[in-house]
Amino acid sequence: MPRERLTTERVLAEFERVIQSNRHFHLNDSVDVNVVHVEMPHGGTGTKRAEINLEKHLTKKRSIIRIQNNDQLCLARALVVAKARIENDPQYTSIVNHRRAMQTRLARELHQNAAVPLGPCGLDEVKQFQTYLSNYQINIVSKDHQNALIYTGPDQEERIYLYLHDNHYDVITRMPGFFARKKYCHTCKKAYDHREDHLCPNACKCCRFPDCPIESWVHCNDCNRMFKSQACFDRHKQSSGKSICATMIKCPDCHRLIKRYKRDSHHCGMTKCLICKEYTRPGDHRCYMQPVGKRNEGLSDSDDSSEHPEDDVTEGGYDQMLFFDFECRQENGNHEPNLCVIQNEA
Numbered sequence: 001m002p003r004e005r006l007t008t009e010r011v012l013a014e015f016e017r018v019i020q021s022n023r024h025f026h027l028n029d030s031v032d033v034n035v036v037h038v039e040m041p042h043g044g045t046g047t048k049r050a051e052i053n054l055e056k057h058l059t060k061k062r063s064i065i066r067i068q069n070n071d072q073l074c075l076a077r078a079l080v081v082a083k084a085r086i087e088n089d090p091q092y093t094s095i096v097n098h099r100r101a102m103q104t105r106l107a108r109e110l111h112q113n114a115a116v117p118l119g120p121c122g123l124d125e126v127k128q129f130q131t132y133l134s135n136y137q138i139n140i141v142s143k144d145h146q147n148a149l150i151y152t153g154p155d156q157e158e159r160i161y162l163y164l165h166d167n168h169y170d171v172i173t174r175m176p177g178f179f180a181r182k183k184y185c186h187t188c189k190k191a192y193d194h195r196e197d198h199l200c201p202n203a204c205k206c207c208r209f210p211d212c213p214i215e216s217w218v219h220c221n222d223c224n225r226m227f228k229s230q231a232c233f234d235r236h237k238q239s240s241g242k243s244i245c246a247t248m249i250k251c252p253d254c255h256r257l258i259k260r261y262k263r264d265s266h267h268c269g270m271t272k273c274l275i276c277k278e279y280t281r282p283g284d285h286r287c288y289m290q291p292v293g294k295r296n297e298g299l300s301d302s303d304d305s306s307e308h309p310e311d312d313v314t315e316g317g318y319d320q321m322l323f324f325d326f327e328c329r330q331e332n333g334n335h336e337p338n339l340c341v342i343q344n345e346a
Contacts, residue, residue, distance in 0.1 A: 006035070063177030064163060067170050068098045075121040075162070076107035078169040079129060082160040083136065085173065120167070123151055136160050139189070141172065147179070149189055159186060196247045196259060204228065207235035208244060224250040225257075 065081060067074045080103065084095040094102045111118050114132035116125050123140070130138045130153040137158070140151040143165035150164070161172035175184035179191035185198060187210075192198040199205065204212035206227045215229035220236070223245045227233040236244040249260050254268035265272075270279040276287040327339040 011035075061178065063172060063174040065096065065171040065173060067168070071104070072120050073104070073107045073111070073118065074169045075125065075129070076110045076116075077103055078162050078171045079133065079138070079160065080106040080110055082162070082171045082173075083133070085171070086136075086158050086160070121169075126151055127153075130154075133160075138162070140164055140169075141178070152189065194247075195241075196244070204232060207232045209235050220245060223248060224252055 065078075065085075067078045067081065069077055077098070081096050083089075084092045089095060091102065094100045095106065097103065108118070110116075110129070110132075114129050116128045121129075126138060126140060130136075134154075135156060135158060136153075137156040137160065138151065138153045139149055139159060139161045141147055141161060141163050142150045143163070161175055161178075163170045163172050163178070172178050175186075176182055176191060181191035182193045183195070183198070184191045185200060187200050187202075190198065195208070199208060200210065202210050204210070206212070206225065209232075212228055212232050212235075215231075218227045218230055218233040219225075220227065220233060223236075225236075225248070227236060239246065247260055248257055249263060250257050251266060251268060256266075256268070258266050267279045270281055272279050273285060273287055276290055278285075278287070322342055322344055324340060324342040326337040327341075328335040329338045330336075
């Protein structure tokens with residue numbers, strides 16, 4: 001928030017909105033408000049406090065191009081490398097090689113053309129580069145924000161993804177590989193493994209394509225579902241692996257949409273409790289957190305487990321109590337955990 005917009009009225013109104021401990025609490029002259037300024041993330045040459053595990057992770061990741069520099073131009077370098085890769089630039093080999101002068105020259109030219117001063121770059125500079133590179137959508141993934149996107153430019157057909165970590169930018173070449181998932185949706189910016197597990201907010205629930213108007217409903221005898229038009233019906237039959245028709249089916253009795261591989265375990269009118277794993281009817285089920293099972297559960301009485309005492313432990317390797325607590329953020333009116341603390345009973 002810009003400093004000029006941080007008024008006393010805004011601070012007090014926000015405080016009254018999120019206060020919980022006493023609903024009848026009213027602000028008065030005895031309240032002190034401390035303002036803490038948090039530095040916005042920026043990139044330069046990187047810091048020496050990078051975690052060893054992260055360093056190994058980035059080295060092994062084939063979906064990341066490491067930007068190596070000592071001149072605080074890592075953002076511009078990453079942008080010219082990503083741009084050259086997307087365009088299949090014939091000089092890409094020279095551009096991606098930090099030992100060649102071409103990467104440095106192009107990075108400096110990008111700073112000049114975008115009217116961005118040479119030096120470390122934060123989100124304000126990213127926006128300036130985005131304005132200049134208007135044919136590309138720039139996306140910034142931040143390590144300090146649990147690998148979430150902290151900036152996304154206007155939607156374009158060509159997209160650049162950069163990874164900001166330890167004040168340094170690298171290039172992400174494949175988002176599914178970066179998140180260790182099979183697929184990535186560039187519309188809602190989410191990674192997933194199975195097509196049936198992901199549905200964009202503006203997508204048709206029948207064929208999973210956007211902009212699918214209702215024309216004339218068509219029934220599918222294979223999956224027992226109705227589709228908005230012949231085009232909608234045809235799309236649900238299309239396959240780049242398994243089609244929607246081959247993965248989903250509507251129960252003829254309760255009309256619930258289920259996955260085909262779960263058809264045998266489907267119980268009409270019942271849901272499977274994720275805690276106790278029992279099938280129950282909504283509203284009349286009560287259960288509790290289940291204990292971790294023993295590895296030697298299910299052994300017959302004749303089995304001699306005394307020879308393997310290490311087997312008599314829990315599946316997770318613990319046989320003690322763990323306690324946890326969440327700290328939450330409330331910017332949007334909902335409690336969203338941003339810190340989890342866990343401690344054993346010792």
